[in-house]
Amino acid sequence: MSQRDSFQNFLARQCVWTIAVFTLLSVLQLWSQSPELPPGPVQGKIRTACLECHDSRIIVQQRLNKAAWTKEVDKMIKWGAVVDAADRDAFIDYLSSNFPSDKPAEPMSRTSSPKKRDHP
Amino acid sequence: MISRRDFLQQVSGAMVAAAASYPLLSWAADNAEVVVPGKEGMIVRSARFLDLEMPPEFADSWITPVHHFFVRNHMHEPSTLDANSWRLNIGGEVEKPLILSLADLAKLEPHSVTNTLECAGNGRGFQQPNVPGVQWGKGAVGTGRFTGPRLRDLLQRAGVKSTGKHVMFRGLDEIPGKVPAFIRSIPVEKATDSDTLVATHMNGAPLTRHHGFPARCLVPGWIGAASCKWLTEIKVLDKEFEGNFMKPAYRMPNQPIAPGGQVNPDDTHAVTGLNVKSIIAGPADGPLLKSKAVHIHGAAWAGEADVVRVEISTDSGATWQPAQLSKEQTHYAWRLWNYDWKAPKAGDYTLMSRATDSQGRTQPQSADWNPSGYLYNAIDQVKIHVAA
Numbered sequence: 001m002s003q004r005d006s007f008q009n010f011l012a013r014q015c016v017w018t019i020a021v022f023t024l025l026s027v028l029q030l031w032s033q034s035p036e037l038p039p040g041p042v043q044g045k046i047r048t049a050c051l052e053c054h055d056s057r058i059i060v061q062q063r064l065n066k067a068a069w070t071k072e073v074d075k076m077i078k079w080g081a082v083v084d085a086a087d088r089d090a091f092i093d094y095l096s097s098n099f100p101s102d103k104p105a106e107p108m109s110r111t112s113s114p115k116k117r118d119h120p
Numbered sequence: 121m122i123s124r125r126d127f128l129q130q131v132s133g134a135m136v137a138a139a140a141s142y143p144l145l146s147w148a149a150d151n152a153e154v155v156v157p158g159k160e161g162m163i164v165r166s167a168r169f170l171d172l173e174m175p176p177e178f179a180d181s182w183i184t185p186v187h188h189f190f191v192r193n194h195m196h197e198p199s200t201l202d203a204n205s206w207r208l209n210i211g212g213e214v215e216k217p218l219i220l221s222l223a224d225l226a227k228l229e230p231h232s233v234t235n236t237l238e239c240a241g242n243g244r245g246f247q248q249p250n251v252p253g254v255q256w257g258k259g260a261v262g263t264g265r266f267t268g269p270r271l272r273d274l275l276q277r278a279g280v281k282s283t284g285k286h287v288m289f290r291g292l293d294e295i296p297g298k299v300p301a302f303i304r305s306i307p308v309e310k311a312t313d314s315d316t317l318v319a320t321h322m323n324g325a326p327l328t329r330h331h332g333f334p335a336r337c338l339v340p341g342w343i344g345a346a347s348c349k350w351l352t353e354i355k356v357l358d359k360e361f362e363g364n365f366m367k368p369a370y371r372m373p374n375q376p377i378a379p380g381g382q383v384n385p386d387d388t389h390a391v392t393g394l395n396v397k398s399i400i401a402g403p404a405d406g407p408l409l410k411s412k413a414v415h416i417h418g419a420a421w422a423g424e425a426d427v428v429r430v431e432i433s434t435d436s437g438a439t440w441q442p443a444q445l446s447k448e449q450t451h452y453a454w455r456l457w458n459y460d461w462k463a464p465k466a467g468d469y470t471l472m473s474r475a476t477d478s479q480g481r482t483q484p485q486s487a488d489w490n491p492s493g494y495l496y497n498a499i500d501q502v503k504i505h506v507a508a
Contacts, residue, residue, distance in 0.1 A: 034167060053296040055167040061245075061255045072252050080297020101250050111162040111172060112153040113187065
């Protein structure tokens with residue numbers, strides 16, 4: 001292998017590492033920027049059960065009555081959310097009291113991409 | 121095999137990248153912004169799964185740049201995407217199942233379609249009573265130029281049997297928990313339309329990760345959910361695919377129902393084509409305008425139909441004036457429009473836009489309510505205050 005090929009391989013590997021690290025940091029940053037859920041008796045359990053898959057934004061932006069929250073909680077349990085049967089009603093109470101249908105919507109964050117464009 | 125020296129060099133490169141990235145990311149956090157490489161100024165509906173909305177002010181260009189194009193993910197994006205090892209499997213009710221590489225797709229005749237892609241749930245946040253789901257405002261929509269082989273050409277190579285009625289798409293999305301896979305199907309008639317694509321490019325460049333790299337379906341004029349991203353399997357079926365994302369999801373009631381009412385799942389149909397709709401890109405909702413001369417502009421689209429008219433009201437809907445439609449037009453793509461207006465005096469005004477299409481459909485005063493908030497298309501409006 002020529003010296004030039006070797007250098008090109010080196011650059012290519014550096015490029016892959018840089019992209020991998022940047023992507024990882026971006027993901028970590030996305031998670032850490034999620035809004036905090038309001039305090040309440042099952043706040044910790046909600047965090048564990050829901051934020052396993054979701055960003056808290058998807059919860060915080062909902063404005064639903066108790067019947068609609070009941071449907072959502074039951075759907076998520078069916079789809080694998082780990083919720084103790086004894087906590088189901090407390091989950092529904094927490095969500096319907098903190099994110100009721102008559103609460104005004106909150107402003108959402110915007111993205112920034114100061115350095116690079118989307119990359120496959 | 122990587123030598124110890126190479127390994128150390130690579131690690132040092134990674135550390136340099138990390139060191140360079142952290143200040144950048146911290147800066148973004150301090151400004152309450154979310155860093156998504158490749159996406160600028162987008163409204164974050166969800167960071168995981170990624171759902172990004174285009175603010176309405178970006179509906180001002182005929183082709184939406186990729187960095188302003190909305191993103192709707194139902195699942196985690198594929199953690200690894202390798203163009204070399206990627207394969208597309210075509211099977212089911214076909215004479216000759218195929219396995220194609222990206223290089224195989226590149227050998228087929230490419231076709232380009234400029235298409236307005238809109239999420240079925242765009243505008244869900246305006247539904248009253250509220251419905252669950254991503255609370256999209258106006259911008260889960262954008263127009264891109266998609267390029268790739270026609271799906272019809274692939275299906276002809278595989279030879280669709282006479283029993284083939286629907287074409288199912290599976291993507292490489294990573295499924296969390298027990299969530300049903302995001303699999304949907306479209307009728308074989310739409311799949312073999314000359315404008316339905318297996319797209320590999322968007323706006324002249326290879327698809328990006330958020331938009332389905334290395335290949336996605338492009339089902340023009342239909343809801344975004346029909347255009348499966350990270351495509352890995354095409355299967356011809358003898359009937360509509362039966363799965364959560366065909367039923368109960370993505371269905372509309374056959375009969376109009378009262379807001380907040382219940383729907384019998386058996387009295388519904390799959391959501392397919394988009395509605396006629398317009399949005400106002402500017403002026404923005406709410407600001408104080410110092411000049412009485414107001415440039416009102418935006419975009420209008422109609423799925424498989426063509427926009428024939430956009431009208432503007434500056435008096436809360438009492439009277440309507442025709443807007444000027446832009447010259448750029450093609451089937452499936454939105455029309456930009458504009459209307460220059462001089463406010464007669466200082467004060468508060470409600471500006472409205474409504475589109476009419478070639479099928480005679482006109483945006484309604486209020487959209488039909490449905491339990492999932494699909495196809496919201498009420499007349500758009502912004503409120504402004506013109507200074508004295």
